[in-house]
Structure formats: C-alpha cells, structure tokens
Amino acid sequence: GNSVTQMEGPVTLSEEAFLTINCTYTATGYPSLFWYVQYPGEGLQLLLKATKADDKGSNKGFEATYRKETTSFHLEKGSVQVSDSAVYFCALPLIQGAQKLVFGQGTRLTINP
C-alpha cells in the first residue's frame, strides 16, 4: 500500500519564523494528500489537502504543493505564531480510492514568543 515519511521533530521556532515540515510519499497513482493538525487537548483536524498533482492546498496561512516529480507535499508557513504550536501529520489513502488513511509519525511544532 501507499506510505508516507514525515520529517522528524520536535521543531522549535521563534514567532514570525519561516516554517517547513517535510513530507514525502510512496504511492500507486496520484492519490489525494492531506495535512492534519492536532492542537493541545483537541482532536485531529484537517488543515489542508490537495487532490491532484501540482495542486496547492492552503489554510490559516499554511500551504503545501502536491509535487509528483519529487513525491513530496511539504508544509510551509511564512510567519508562524505561538498559536501554531501543535502536532502536524501528513496523510494519504492507504490504497487508491480507499477511505482509510495512512499517517506519518507526526511532527511536534513549538513556537516561542
């Protein structure tokens, strides 16, 4: 089945720094790609997604571009805030068309004021 490899954490940055969290995938075909976020004390929630190659997903100032050439879906934000402190998960369907997702191990991000 498909798989995802995510940048290991933890990542600690100062407020207003630039953020990149790397995610690469192995997949048959071109499945949708997702970033989920888990804020402290909350359940996982969808941050953004891209459904086909070259698509850019964006939300809350975060962006990720579906790059089939490099099989990557890196998460970026130009200026992070303390409120962005959370655990971020890259994910994709386990097999093409399947409802079940396979998740990366997660990257814990801490933003210091």
Added chain:
Amino acid sequence: GAGVSQTPSNKVTEKGKYVELRCDPISGHTALYWYRQSLGQGPEFLIYFQGTGAADDSGLPNDRFFAVRPEGSVSTLKIQRTERGDSAVYLCASSFVATGELFFGEGSRLTVL
C-alpha cells in the same frame, strides 16, 4: 453535539479485563472509523464502517478486538482480555462518504496495567 464525541476520555484497566470504548459521530455522517495512536506515532487504521456494516476491518490487530455500529450511528470498540500492549489513544472519526476529510474526536486514552 457538533463534533465527534468519545467516551470515556480516560480508561485505566488491569491486564485481562474487558473494555468498551464509545464513539458518537457527527449527525448525518455515514462513515465511521477507528484508529489507534501510540505515543509518538501517527494514527493507525483499525476499522471502517459504512452504515451499520464493517466495510473494512483489516486493521484490527487480532480477534480480541471487535467493533459494532448496530444502528448506523454510535459505535463501540470492544477489547477482550486486554494486554499492556493495548495501551494507546483510540481515536474515532466520521465523515461523509468519499470526501476524504475525517472529523476526529479527542480520543479515549486506554492504559492497561
């Protein structure tokens, strides 16, 4: 409620005991998923329901684990003869079919002593 509700939020039990974890999905969501998340890892798929039936239970680790969704809404994950290795956070998610966006509950943390 507006979101996915899971109970209990915390469960401590002894090795060998039986445990039930409950999930109340978002109203109108026909698909329901159970995932398990160990410390420092991403969620791992256990089982997926479409309506009342288990459409995919390939992630259940062994026959001690069982899940039901008798009326197509609330689901219960049942674990028999618990083992220390079952300690994890059990996540429930629901969705409309085929959107790929899962809505997660906050999880039930199971500790087996």
